[in-house]
Amino acid sequence: MAKNHTSLLLVIFLFSACGKDPSPPVHPPKDTIGIVETQVTNWFNQQQLPNGLLESVEDGNVVSLYDNALGALVFMLQNDYAKAEKIFDFFNARVDSELNAGIGGFSQIRSSEGNPNRHRWMGDNAWLLIALNNYKARSGNSRYDNLSKHIRNWLISLQDSDGGLFAGYDADGKLLNYKVTEGMIDAFNAVEGYTDFHRKMLGFLKTNRWNAADKTMVAWPENPPYLYALDLHPWSYLIFENFPSQTLIAANRHLTTQKSTVTGKEITGYCFDEDRDAVWFEGTGQMTLAFHFANMLQERDRYLLEMEKGLKRSTKDTTSAGFPYASNPGTHYGDGLLWNSADKEIAISGGAWYVFTKRKFNPFAVGRDKNIPREDMFWMD
Numbered sequence: 001m002a003k004n005h006t007s008l009l010l011v012i013f014l015f016s017a018c019g020k021d022p023s024p025p026v027h028p029p030k031d032t033i034g035i036v037e038t039q040v041t042n043w044f045n046q047q048q049l050p051n052g053l054l055e056s057v058e059d060g061n062v063v064s065l066y067d068n069a070l071g072a073l074v075f076m077l078q079n080d081y082a083k084a085e086k087i088f089d090f091f092n093a094r095v096d097s098e099l100n101a102g103i104g105g106f107s108q109i110r111s112s113e114g115n116p117n118r119h120r121w122m123g124d125n126a127w128l129l130i131a132l133n134n135y136k137a138r139s140g141n142s143r144y145d146n147l148s149k150h151i152r153n154w155l156i157s158l159q160d161s162d163g164g165l166f167a168g169y170d171a172d173g174k175l176l177n178y179k180v181t182e183g184m185i186d187a188f189n190a191v192e193g194y195t196d197f198h199r200k201m202l203g204f205l206k207t208n209r210w211n212a213a214d215k216t217m218v219a220w221p222e223n224p225p226y227l228y229a230l231d232l233h234p235w236s237y238l239i240f241e242n243f244p245s246q247t248l249i250a251a252n253r254h255l256t257t258q259k260s261t262v263t264g265k266e267i268t269g270y271c272f273d274e275d276r277d278a279v280w281f282e283g284t285g286q287m288t289l290a291f292h293f294a295n296m297l298q299e300r301d302r303y304l305l306e307m308e309k310g311l312k313r314s315t316k317d318t319t320s321a322g323f324p325y326a327s328n329p330g331t332h333y334g335d336g337l338l339w340n341s342a343d344k345e346i347a348i349s350g351g352a353w354y355v356f357t358k359r360k361f362n363p364f365a366v367g368r369d370k371n372i373p374r375e376d377m378f379w380m381d
Contacts, residue, residue, distance in 0.1 A: 106124070133190065254272070325343070
């Protein structure tokens with residue numbers, strides 16, 4: 001299965017700075033008064049470029065659509081709507097020239113100057129719509145309704161006759177005719193209401209991506225060693241009403257303990273897959289948020305503290321810090337190696353999900369209440 005942000009970031013960081021000696025590690029106290037949270041939000045505030053975009057890592061030169069959606073959400077949690085609007089304004093100015101041009105959709109990655117790579121990934125576009133949905137719900141401002149409408153229309157256009165969604169388009173405009181579970185459930189949440197689009201997608205997921213024994217969505221049925229992907233556990237729980245918390249226990253198959261490259265500390269957390277060769281800070285943060293809403297508070301607090309063992313101080317500002325993409329060298333989802341600096345440079349994604357947990361914020365909450373008929377909620381059977 002091609003993961004939207006894991007495969008993306010492998011490409012991204014091949015072009016970003018690497019090989020630097022890590023800066024002095026941060027040794028945080030138990031974060032009972034928000035010390036780490038403040039350092040992380042400070043890092044987001046310094047990361048925004050004049051054009052509104054956020055580079056995916058510190059000292060990087062590539063921008064991820066998914067990461068910018070996360071960044072906009074972090075800014076909104078600080079009530080800094082101006083910073084979130086700078087991100088949205090960048091994309092709003094490109095509705096005709098990019099979103100609705102040719103094959104449609106926004107590019108998955110682009111340069112810091114804003115030049116797109118033309119690879120249109122469905123899941124990343126869904127995340128921009130999720131961020132826009134939250135913006136309207138929180139601010140009451142409808143200024144991006146047109147942008148939201150066209151993203152929604154593009155997502156719906158990717159639906160196949162079997163109810164699944166195609167993954168997007170490659171840089172040459174060729175349809176990616178495989179279906180990514182993660183991206184589909186993102187789109188399920190992002191597109192408002194409960195319509196035939198949603199009903200048909202649930203039919204596809206029930207038939208093709210559901211493990212009833214584990215009460216878990218699966219990622220890659222054609223490749224049994226990578227049947228499971230970590231983020232499907234917390235995201236399914238956070239997206240779907242009445243989803244069984246058993247899926248969070250089933251995520252234990254991803255647990256691993258690794259030594260942080262940055263701090264030298266042993267960290268226990270969750271890997272991308274069952275290779276269990278690296279702690280993925282983003283995915284571990286996703287699990288802490290799901291634990292919070294499942295009222296599994298001991299698990300939430302344990303893994304927040306484990307994340308803090310890998311905190312890295314910013315090279316630009318001593319009041320800022322964040323989490324690398326992974327604790328140590330290893331593989332991302334599947335057997336491909338992580339990029340050289342994945343365990344060294346501060347990345348957006350882990351910090352965003354850490355902040356979401358600290359703020360008790362479910363980014364999927366705005367689109368969660370869809371009044372799904374009981375007979376369509378196959379996870380309750």
